[in-house]
Amino acid sequence: MVFKWLQGKKASPNLKDNSHAGETTSGVDTDPTVETDQDTMAPASGLEMTDAYYPGHDPIDFYGNGGFRFGEMSHQGAILFLPSGVHRWDVETVNALTTDHFAKLLAESRDIELLILGTGNLIVPLAQSLANHMRQAGIKLDIMNTGAAVRTLNILLSEDRAVAAALFPVS
Incomplete structure (x- = not known):
């Protein structure tokens, strides 16, 4: 089986403040260069298993x-x-x-x-x-x-x- 990414909302952790690059909030690393647009491809929205x-x-x-x-x-x-x-x-x-x-x-x-x-x-x-x-x-x-x-x-x-x-x- 192979993974086929589905388009959807990206699940993101509840962060109090992610404005400081490289800092960790609630134990989760943040990256200010990563956009969290709703139309990004995200594995959290679901995976569909298909035959290769x-x-x-x-x-x-x-x-x-x-x-x-x-x-x-x-x-x-x-x-x-x-x-x-x-x-x-x-x-x-x-x-x-x-x-x-x-x-x-x-x-x-x-x-x-x-x-x-x-x-x-x-x-x-x-x-x-x-x-x-x-x-x-x-x-x-x-x-x-x-x-x-x-x-x-x-x-x-x-x-x-x-x-x-x-x-x-x-x-």
Whole structure:
């Protein structure tokens, strides 16, 4: 989940006098340069939890350090790169994969010709039952390490191919 800031009133402590920069009143530090306009973005007004999702199809600019960078943003952890966009993928290892982890992918299977599975630093085979499940859905599967998967994905995106990727991060 990611945090999405909501616009609203900023909750501020009841301060007797905040005219002295750097002084503490009622145990709360004050900063005269911070405006407390009612239209400022403030976490105190509420948080909305949403699934991490990026609707674009930008190439992956960087991978490593446990995450990926694409579309001028970054994500830590595994991702699903689908026709609908890039989604956070809640799975830790290839061996932990089940058909439930591919539900979003299978929902978009009509728009996918090839699934690239990037398994991290090393190539790890997918359970035969999962591979068969992908084939039955009409999806061709290509398994490789994440570095090769990112490079292949970027090339196929530049060719406007119907490609999806399930990518595990590398250190």
